[in-house]
Amino acid sequence: MEDTKPEYDVVVIGSGLAGLSCANMLARDGHSVLLLEQHHQLGGLAAWFKRKGGHIFDVSLHGFPAGMIKTCRKYWSPEIADMIVQLKGIRFDNPQFSFTTTFDREDFTRILRERFKIPQENIESFFNTARDMNFYDDQTMTTRELFEKFFPGHDDVVRMLMEPITYANGSTLDDPAISYGIVFSNFMSKGVYTVRGGTDKFIGEMQAELMRNGVDIRTKCPVEKIVIEDQKVSGVIANGKMIKCKAAVSNGNLKSTVHKLVGDEHFSGSFIEEARKVRLNNSSCQVYMGIKKGERIDYIGDLLFTSVAEKFDSIKLCSRNITSRTFSVYYPETRPGSDMYSIVSSTNANYEDWASLSEEEYRASKKELIESTLDALEKYIPGGRGKIDYVEAATPKTFQRYTLHERGASFGTKFEGLKISMGLHEEIPGLFHTGSVGIIMSGWLGAANYGVITSNDVDKYLRS
Ligand SMILES: Cc1cc2nc3c(=O)[nH]c(=O)nc-3n(C[C@H](O)[C@H](O)[C@H](O)COP(=O)(O)OP(=O)(O)OC[C@H]3O[C@@H](n4cnc5c(N)ncnc54)[C@H](O)[C@@H]3O)c2cc1C
Secondary structure, eight states, X not given: OTTOOSEEEEEEEOOSHHHHHHHHHHHHXXXXXXXXXXXXXXXXXXXXXXETTTEEXXXXXXXXXXXXXXXXXXXXXXXXXXTEEEEOOEEEESSSOEEEEOOSHHHHHHHHHHTTOOOHHHHHHHHHHHHHOOTTSOOOOBHHXXXXXXXXXXXXXXXXXXXXXXXXXXXXXXXXXXHHHHHHHHHHHHOEEEETTHHHHHHHHHHHHHHHTXXXXXXXXXXXXXXXXXXXXXXXXXTTEEEEEXXXXXXXXXXXIIIIIIOGGGSOHHHHHHHHTOOBOOEEEEEEEEEOTTOOOOOOOSEEEEEOSSSOOHHHHHOSSOOEEEEEEEOGGGSTTOOOOEEEEEEEEOHHHHHTSOHHHHHHHHHHHHHHHHHHHHTTSTTHHHHEEEEEEEOHHHHHHHHOOGGGOSXXXXXXXXHHHHHHXXXXXXXXEOSSOTTTTOHHHHHHHHHXXXXXXXXXXXXX
């Protein structure tokens, strides 16, 4: 913090994909921007880490919709957009069905018609309804009701349509149908995409672009307070130092932003009451498995949605007694020039299930998580254990520790969080939030797009 300027137009707190995109757009608009990140690397949940044996693990690079290409081209650079490539082998394996798909409308239509015998007109009508949903629609219909309308009695179809989206953003059948429709349709337009070069290269390119655009970046700088004077934002305090600014954008957890970084006393009673009702989304567990240098594995698909549960059940999906896992397989092509393979298993999880354990129970549970995951992997890579020379696990506590998200929330808040996030600057001029909220603004694409939306609001405020 030593060589920061005494004052900036905007301070962006947090460098998740929303914070990064917001900072980049504001700098491009000609504002002076300071980006403060508490962790030692940028990216937030778009994270990677290196381990002995030459392993690099990606935390949240499993797949996102094609829309990310347009977002990166327009708001970042053509070079960053060109790193994005399609994943063609999306595999499902559970007691109800087992197949590989390209995860787009055409292939899903074929599967619904041929395998599940759904009439073509129902399929068309479902896809069109989901695609035409938007934020201003009726928000009372739930995803359960949406499925019931088009596929009554088909719990197998519900599983195929819902399980991957639950993995992707933690939503359940009881969330508003529009949050499902928007996210699902984004994927269905062209399938699932990833970054060639890995998260490290992607975020590295973004960092270089931010620097070219003049953003001042500081890592290991936790913001302790957003300072409010005369009922508007006047600065932030980070590492004990006050930096003046006209606007502050928090990319941290929405609830921590309101209740901790700002403080309830600065908001109206009715706003705080609404903010308290915002529910956080669930958290995650992961197991990172590195294949020994020199070993190889056959192609088994890129993304494997596996489950041994009889039916789709969003409560079971979060249970510590794991029945469902998503395996992401990273072949050497993920990082051209490398000859390494790695596999990351992800599971949705409840924070309380892990935070309530004693130290001893926690260690034992983590071990059990690793062992059961290695066992589950053997079905797809026989003898897989013998090829793995590095394994490590993350739990909701890990996610909380590295991102400061309350209860390790992986996908921000439930739907009601969006209104609170978007309403901050109406309560306190100069105060903004961006980042995973309301289900639709989460994931790589949702977060990056929300960063751009927030930057437009900040720009308007600064110019007014
Ligand atoms: C296990 C897992 C798998 C996922 N897989 C996918 C996937 O395959 N595809 C996909 O699209 N999405 C995926 N996601 C979701 C996606 O990664 C996130 O939605 C997205 O990256 C969130 O971006 P964000 O901008 O909301 O902020 P975050 O990534 O949450 O970052 C917030 C940043 O703010 C910083 N911060 C917080 N408080 C402070 C403070 N006081 N001072 C300074 N800095 C602070 C944090 O350190 C962090 O860097 C996954 C998430 C998880 C957990």
